[in-house]
Amino acid sequence: MxxxxxxxxxxxxxxxxxxxxxxxxxxxxxxxxxxxxxxxxxxxxxxxxxxxxxxxxxxxxxxxxxxxxxxxxxxxxxxxxxxxxxxxxxxxxxxxVDENQALRAKVPLHFLNQDKSPAGKTADIVVTHELNEVEVSCLPKDLPEFIEIDLADLAIGAIVHLSDLKLPKGVELPELKLGKEHDVAVVIAKHGRVETEEAAAPEAAEVPAAKVSKKEEK
Structure with a gap:
């Protein structure tokens, strides 16, 4: 309650x-x-x-x-x-609010124990929160003030989807009824080094091109 x-x-x-x-x-x-x-x-x-x-x-x-x-x-x-x-x-x-009629409302997400997880303890792993709130459907008496997500076991490379959330009794996620493509990511643990290398790659490719142009000018 x-x-x-x-x-x-x-x-x-x-x-x-x-x-x-x-x-x-x-x-x-x-x-x-x-x-x-x-x-x-x-x-x-x-x-x-x-x-x-x-x-x-x-x-x-x-x-x-x-x-x-x-x-x-x-x-x-x-x-x-x-x-x-x-x-x-x-x-x-x-x-x-009609106490006997289901309603829809957006509820904030609380992320727990991220720093204690395998992903959270690894230096080059970036943990991103793709969502900070979700829309729920329930009777007014069942409406939670927030939904907790325990990330204590979050592994490197893991993805937490909407369907992985542990919901209170009587609470549903309408988004999941629209199909598998709506089971979006909520939390992603990925290598931060990969993004750095990808961002640097185009710049590295420009160096040979510049050298070639100088040779052609000679």
């Missing part, structure tokens, strides 16, 4: 760009809550509290208990708009 995370919001009637600007000047964030059997509702959140919450990974991948005008409803963050260069959240979109 995932940890419960609470946020607070209040309803708002005024809409439009002007109303949103006024909210931001008052240190609030305009937002909308939609989905389920209820109509979309415009709301506002305190910017400072929400900004602090947004620094946590769970804010983006967990079911949130939103206290809205005295009532609590479960929501999932679906979109966040930020200011181009200021530390300001401009707008938020939340989707209501």
């Amino acid at each position: 995932a940890t419960e995370h609470k946020i607070s919001a209040t309803g708002r009637e005024a809409a439009g760009k002007g109303a949103s600007r006024r909210l931001r000047r008052a240190a609030s964030i305009p937002a909308i809550v939609y989905g389920g059997s209820a109509a979309p509702q415009s709301v506002q959140l305190d910017h400072e509290k929400t900004w602090l919450a947004s620094q946590n990974e769970w804010f983006y991948s967990s079911i949130l208990d939103m206290e809205l005008d005295g009532k609590v409803q479960k929501v999932l963050l679906r979109d966040i708009q930020r200011h181009p260069y200021k530390q300001i959240i401009m707008h938020l979109d939340f989707q209501r």
Whole structure:
């Protein structure tokens, strides 16, 4: 069972760009809550509290208990708009969650014990994380805050695919249902020296060509 995370919001009637600007000047964030059997509702959140919450990974991948005008409803963050260069959240979109209906959400990956693995201990081996998050499908109660990948046994030259992930009970990867070609690499352990040699090869090939051109000029 995932940890419960609470946020607070209040309803708002005024809409439009002007109303949103006024909210931001008052240190609030305009937002909308939609989905389920209820109509979309415009709301506002305190910017400072929400900004602090947004620094946590769970804010983006967990079911949130939103206290809205005295009532609590479960929501999932679906979109966040930020200011181009200021530390300001401009707008938020939340989707209501039906506890009896499966949902799709992106969940971060946590990589464990990479330094202890055979690949991680080898100097000329580069371990790359091809994905940092995956999309899962599950009931809201089964939604994990993250998925752990234990790399303690990662061998030199090994590749960890989506199908190798150990998923919590009730959680699926929709991507795997689309065919074998969608079973993409998540982690790759490869020789870093190979890339260096390949990158240097074209430059080495240019030297003889330059010498030939000089001989022709004579």
